[in-house]
Amino acid sequence: MIYRLLSLLIGYVFGLFETGFFIGKIKKRDIRESGSGNLGSTNALRTYGKLLGFFTLLGDAFRCFFAMLLCMKIFGASDSGAAYLYGIYGAVGAVIGHDFPFFLKFKGGKGVACMSGMILFTSLAMVPVPLFAFVIVVALTGYVSLASITVMVIIPAQFIIFGSQGWLNVAGVHLPEIYVVVILLALLTIFQHRGNIRRLLAGNENMIFRRKGK
16 A cells, blocks of 8 residues: 555656646746646647647656656566556556646646556557547547547546456556546546536537637
8 A cells, every 4th residue: 555655646746747837937928827727738739839739748748657657666676566556556646746736726737648648658559549539529529628538438448458358567456456546537537627518518618729610
């Protein structure tokens, strides 16, 4: 249990390196005062443009990636079969740190880019399906939020499929715990989109681009 808690703490510290916020410091423009006020890559795209929006996405993804790597290296040495489990807890901490940074009054991002780092670290074979789904939903609807929610449904399903096929590098005894943790993490990310869900239902959600006829 102590390794799980320490992994959460390490991940949380990584999550505090809010890419969009620190880019804003360099640009002397606070992302929290623009667009949706969110610290994630979508608002960074709207606020800073494509290039810095892309760097925000990379920064958010790779701090989760490196949190997982560090937790696995530190705590996996004592139990190699549980190394990936500790990595997952590091990812959870990174998402929580990103979503609820204490130095920004616990108002951060929504965790989608961080979770993409978790997928990238876990297996490149996990990337195509959620990426394809994200692109298709955005292309058809223009709603990044809807695409993000769709991906949060796909990710737990992928973990269960990969785990059942023995494609996750973890002892089988830890698989149910990983499934539960990943499902809860996906639900947290969907919860962070509750405002977007309300706007989607009301028909006034912001689009990333305007489709013809809109």
